Amino acid sequence: MINVAVLGLGRVGPSHVRTVHRSSRVSLVAVADAEQAKLDRILAEYPGCAGYNDYRAVLDRADVQAVVICLPHWLHERAAIDAVKAGKHVLLEKPLANSVEECQRIADAVAKSNVKFTVGHTQHFYPAVAAAKRILDSGQIGRTIMGIDTWYKPLEPEKRPAWMLDRKLGGGMMLMDGVHMIDRLLWHIGSRVNSVKAYNGNPIYPEIPADDTAMAFLQFDNGVAITISRIAYRTGITQYGADYFGTSGHLKYRLPYGRHGENGVWIGKNEEWEPVEIAKNDSLVDQFNAFLDAIENNTEPAVSVQHGLEVIRVMEAIERSGETGREVVIER
Numbered sequence: 001m002i003n004v005a006v007l008g009l010g011r012v013g014p015s016h017v018r019t020v021h022r023s024s025r026v027s028l029v030a031v032a033d034a035e036q037a038k039l040d041r042i043l044a045e046y047p048g049c050a051g052y053n054d055y056r057a058v059l060d061r062a063d064v065q066a067v068v069i070c071l072p073h074w075l076h077e078r079a080a081i082d083a084v085k086a087g088k089h090v091l092l093e094k095p096l097a098n099s100v101e102e103c104q105r106i107a108d109a110v111a112k113s114n115v116k117f118t119v120g121h122t123q124h125f126y127p128a129v130a131a132a133k134r135i136l137d138s139g140q141i142g143r144t145i146m147g148i149d150t151w152y153k154p155l156e157p158e159k160r161p162a163w164m165l166d167r168k169l170g171g172g173m174m175l176m177d178g179v180h181m182i183d184r185l186l187w188h189i190g191s192r193v194n195s196v197k198a199y200n201g202n203p204i205y206p207e208i209p210a211d212d213t214a215m216a217f218l219q220f221d222n223g224v225a226i227t228i229s230r231i232a233y234r235t236g237i238t239q240y241g242a243d244y245f246g247t248s249g250h251l252k253y254r255l256p257y258g259r260h261g262e263n264g265v266w267i268g269k270n271e272e273w274e275p276v277e278i279a280k281n282d283s284l285v286d287q288f289n290a291f292l293d294a295i296e297n298n299t300e301p302a303v304s305v306q307h308g309l310e311v312i313r314v315m316e317a318i319e320r321s322g323e324t325g326r327e328v329v330i331e332r
Contacts, residue, residue, distance in 0.1 A: 002295065003063050005030035007055040007079060008070035009038040010161065012093060016068045019284045021046055025292050026066070030058045055079055059086040066295065068120075068288075069093060072163050073170025077102040084109045084117065091291045093120040095179045096308030098170045100316050103309040110305045116294045118301035119308035121183040125283040125290070128253040129184055131265045131276055132242070135251055136188055140267060142248030144189065148227045149181045149242040153257045155205060155212055155232035165208045172210030173232045174200060174315055181228050182314045184242070186307065191222040193314045195329045200322030204233055216318045228318075 004026045006017045013033070021028045028046060032055040033039045039051045052058050058067065059082055066089035069079050076097045083090050084106075096103045096119050110117045123129045136144055155173070163169040164176065186193070198216035205212050212232040219225055238261040241254035250268035254261060265276040287302075294301040317328040 002026045002065045002292065003029045004066045004068065005032065005058045005061075005064045006068045006070060007032045007058060007083075008072070008075075008093075009033040009035075009042055010070060010072065013038075013070035014042060015284055016070055016093075016288075017042055017046065019282075019288050020068065021049075022285075023288065023292075025289070029064060030061065032058050056082060059083055059088060065089060066091070066291075072161075073098055073175060074163065074168075076170070077106055080106045080117075081109045084113050084115055087113070087115060089116045089291075089295050091118050091120055091288065092308075094122075094183070094308070094311075095119075095170075095175055095315075096305065096312055098175065098312075100309070100313050103305075103312045107305045107309050116291070116301055117305050118291050118294065119303045119305065119311075120287060121180070121303045121308070121311070122283045122287050123180055123184050124187060124303055125281070125286040126255065127278040127281055128241070128255055128263065128265050131278050132244070132251060132253045133188055135265070135267065135276070136244060136246075137190075140249065141244065141246030141251050144224055144244055144246050146225045147185075147189075147242055147244040148229060149185055150229045150239050151177050151181060151257075152229075152231050152233065152236060152239045153177075154236070154238075155234070157205065157208060165210050167210040172212075173230065174211050174214060174319065177232075178214060178228070178230060178315055178318065179311050181230065182311045183303075183307075185218070185226055185228075186310060186314070188242075188244070189220050189222065189224050189226070191220040191224065192310065192332075193218045193317070193330060194221050195219045195327055196314065196317040196321050197327040198228075198318040198321040200319055204231065211319075211322075214318060214322070216321070218314070 030050045032052040069092045164171040200214040216228040244251040253265040266273040290302040321328045
């Protein structure tokens with residue numbers, strides 16, 4: 001039985017606590033959060049769990065083998081490296097960190113360790129996103145030529161913690177949502193991005209020091225061209241998903257955001273969309289089980305630290321292109 005702790009009880013932390021608690025494969029032994037009120041709520045619901053205001057106290061416990069890190073983005077680098085150096089297996093909520101430099105330091109620490117480290121890019125476990133990957137790999141629409149990944153949704157700044165509205169602390173929609181889009185594109189296309197031309201800014205909420213809108217043209221090493229289109233609006237209509245165009249047909253998938261938006265996968269041929277049946281699941285549960293599989297079987301995690309680093313490499317190129325107005329060639 002693996003003993004697991006959850007570090008951070010913000011927006012997604014309680015969901016991870018519930019996932020760990022319900023697993024028959026592990027024991028939830030500790031949680032940590034700097035805010036006592038958040039800690040008290042979780043401890044009241046899970047009375048057998050120990051609570052700490054400093055995550056480092058959890059890392060000092062020899063009986064904790066793995067941690068799920070759900071701390072604010074600006075704490076990712078420090079907490080991840082601390083956990084790895086303490087010999088804990090790590091599931092770190094996306095993004096890996098706020099910059100390529102921070103991500104590289106995490107990757108270097110992982111490379112020197114014997115722990116399993118995975119990044120919580122949960123969309124690998126979304127049925128629609130996983131189905132799209134299978135269809136693209138199967139060749140059902142031929143060779144993929146181009147695509148567009150879209151995410152239009154309300155920002156609702158009043159519902160977000162202050163740090164999410166400050167790019168210096170890891171806020172902004174590129175680090176919140178853009179990394180989801182980049183992650184699934186890298187996974188689906190199976191190739192690296194070599195150049196980026198982008199717009200990235202905050203025209204919807206100019207009073208907030210973080211981006212809300214982006215349009216980026218990505219060129220991949222294998223010749224595929226993809227456009228990212230993203231906006232966090234004051235008012236509008238939700239759209240969330242991607243369209244791929246191949247030599248023998250089209251593929252689209254849509255995901256709901258909250259109560260809005262389509263949900264499904266379709267293959268387009270001969271002027272008709274054919275729906276693809278997809279299963280229902282709990283993506284956090286499947287992600288956590290994949291993490292445990294890597295620990296127990298000593299295999300590579302489903303989403304590696306290097307993949308998380310590559311996501312941020314592309315994200316930084318989008319930001320740099322947006323700042324300069326020029327195409328950015330990604331150097332490695």
